Amino acid sequence: MSDAQTFPRAFKDLREGFSQRELWLQLGWQDIKQRYRRSVIGPFWITIATGVQAAAMGVLYAAILNQDLWTYLPYVTVGLIIWNVINASILEGSDVFIANEGLIKQLPSALSVHVYRLVWRQFLFFAHNIVIYLVMLVAFGVWEHLDWTVLLAIPAIALVFLNSAWVSIVFGIFSTRYRDIAPILGSMTLMLFVLTPVMWTTKSLHDQGGAVSERAKLVELVPTYHYLEIVRAPLLGDPVQVRSWLVVGVITVVGWTVAILALKQYRSRVPYWV
Numbered sequence: 058m059s060d061a062q063t064f065p066r067a068f069k070d071l072r073e074g075f076s077q078r079e080l081w082l083q084l085g086w087q088d089i090k091q092r093y094r095r096s097v098i099g100p101f102w103i104t105i106a107t108g109v110q111a112a113a114m115g116v117l118y119a120a121i122l123n124q125d126l127w128t129y130l131p132y133v134t135v136g137l138i139i140w141n142v143i144n145a146s147i148l149e150g151s152d153v154f155i156a157n158e159g160l161i162k163q164l165p166s167a168l169s170v171h172v173y174r175l176v177w178r179q180f181l182f183f184a185h186n187i188v189i190y191l192v193m194l195v196a197f198g199v200w201e202h203l204d205w206t207v208l209l210a211i212p213a214i215a216l217v218f219l220n221s222a223w224v225s226i227v228f229g230i231f232s233t234r235y236r237d238i239a240p241i242l243g244s245m246t247l248m249l250f251v252l253t254p255v256m257w258t259t260k261s262l263h264d265q266g267g268a269v270s271e272r273a274k275l276v277e278l279v280p281t282y283h284y285l286e287i288v289r290a291p292l293l294g295d296p297v298q299v300r301s302w303l304v305v306g307v308i309t310v311v312g313w314t315v316a317i318l319a320l321k322q323y324r325s326r327v328p329y330w331v
Contacts, residue, residue: 067320074169081170085177103185111137111189118256129258131193135289136255138186142217143281145179147246150225151232151239158331168324172225176218183214190292202294209297213287220284220309223316230319233330253281280308 074081093102114137115130122129150172154161157171194200232238259273276282283301290297 062322062325064317064321067317067324070167070320070324071169074167074173077166077170078173080166081174081177085174085181088174088178089181101185103182104188107137107141107186108134108189114256122257122261124258124261127197131190131197131199131293132258132289133256134189134193135292136285138183138190139217139285139288140250140253140255140281141186142179142183142221143284144246144250145182146176146221146224147228147242148239149175149179150221151228151242153225153229154233154327154331161328161331168320168327169226172222172229175225176222179221180218199293204294206291206297207294209291210288213291216305216309217284217288220305220312223309223312226316227312227319230323230327233327234323249279249281252276252279253285255285277304280304283308 089103111134112130115133116126118124118133119126119129149156153171153175154168157174160166160171161168194203228238228242232242254276259276277300283304286298286301287305289295290301
């Protein structure tokens with residue numbers, strides 16, 4: 058077995074990449090500054106774009122689905138904020154090494170640097186968008202429904218970004234080798250958006266009772282539902298399902314196991330594949 062294809066080298070790559078945090082922190086911040094270069098309000102266009110999207114979709118679907126706007130709009134807004142992280146983790150994660158071809162071939166750094174850079178950039182996007190939630194705490198009286206369980210959102214958000222890292226590693230490596238994977242993931246995320254209760258609520262289905270209520274339980278087969286639930290429920294003051302935490306925990310362990318195996322086996326080949 059080649060020395061490059063060992064578990065110590067895989068873990069060393071992750072450690073070295075993290076130790077080079079000055080590099081990926083700066084690169085991630087520059088990505089955002091470059092995107093909004095010469096803009097008057099700069100990165101806060103991220104917040105405005107998400108806020109407008111949430112308001113438009115929330116008002117429209119509240120009317121279509123006959124939902125109370127004061128409870129439905131915060132539900133949709135928080136759902137979109139978390140979904141944007143999940144969506145970007147899959148789509149941008151699959152392109153993480155291809156997009157950094159020049160740096161991978163010229164910069165003597167760990168492969169994981171580019172993954173940390175992507176996760177950091179997504180966290181910055183998330184931080185800008187969470188401002189919308191803070192506004193809704195006051196404007197829609199969400200704070201009245203909160204209790205100590207809101208603190209559970211902190212480890213939940215950490216889990217989301219921890220999963221974002223392994224998703225970027227796994228999909229990034231295999232998409233670099235097989236370029237058909239990226240468009241497949243694009244179609245898959247669109248399907249997941251429809252299946253995941255971002256714009257619709259499981260409560261409205263349960264309230265109908267009968268066979269409809271029974272079929273609503275099928276949403277628990279969709280992994281992204283559980284990621285959404287562990288963050289959105291505490292932020293809105295809703296009951297937190299232990300089952301969702303268990304599902305996310307199991308997926309996290311399995312996902313990181315696959316990521317370590319992929320790093321062990323293929324990290325040395327990525328510079329040739331790109």
